[in-house]
Amino acid sequence: MQLSEKVKIxxxxxxxxxxxxxxxxxxxxxxxxxxxxxxxxxxGIYIGxxxxxxxxxxxxxxxxxxxxxxxxxxxxxxxxxxxxxxxxGGSDRRELQNAVFLLEQSLDRLQSEIGIFRCYSKNSSxxxxxxxxxxxxxxxxxxxxxxxxxxxADQNITL
Numbered sequence: 001m002q003l004s005e006k007v008k009i010x011x012x013x014x015x016x017x018x019x020x021x022x023x024x025x026x027x028x029x030x031x032x033x034x035x036x037x038x039x040x041x042x043x044g045i046y047i048g049x050x051x052x053x054x055x056x057x058x059x060x061x062x063x064x065x066x067x068x069x070x071x072x073x074x075x076x077x078x079x080x081x082x083x084x085x086x087x088x089g090g091s092d093r094r095e096l097q098n099a100v101f102l103l104e105q106s107l108d109r110l111q112s113e114i115g116i117f118r119c120y121s122k123n124s125s126x127x128x129x130x131x132x133x134x135x136x137x138x139x140x141x142x143x144x145x146x147x148x149x150x151x152x153a154d155q156n157i158t159l
Contacts, residue, residue: 031110
């Protein structure tokens with residue numbers, strides 16, 4: 001995935017990208033950061049909560065809400081994606097409301113390298129000169145066995 005130059009990521013995430021060790025939550029945050037960068041090209045986009053940032057800026061983070069084992073090789077994860085907007089000082093409420101509206105309208109489908117994340121429930125709040133949009137994302141992951149017997153079965157299918 002080619003990240004926008006506006007997206008700032010922590011070193012640990014950069015290392016995971018270089019080593020091919022991204023988790024589902026990493027892919028979710030990268031997808032949210034790319035979408036936000038496309039919607040707000042003049043703002044800095046930060047994954048996680050850095051110590052310093054230059055406004056206007058968006059901060060992408062998440063909370064893991066649930067992790068359930070389903071069928072034999074299937075797991076279900078539920079995340080609450082959090083996007084916080086810090087405008088330039090002195091911004092009016094209308095700017096915050098427009099940012100909230102645009103994010104809520106666009107947050108439905110998040111394209112990533114592993115597929116499309118669907119954000120099925122969105123909320124927002126504006127307080128203390130900041131706005132935050134949250135969205136709930138459920139992900140199902142299935143481990144596909146690659147045992148030799150599976151390869152043998154794939155080659156010997158008869159109808």
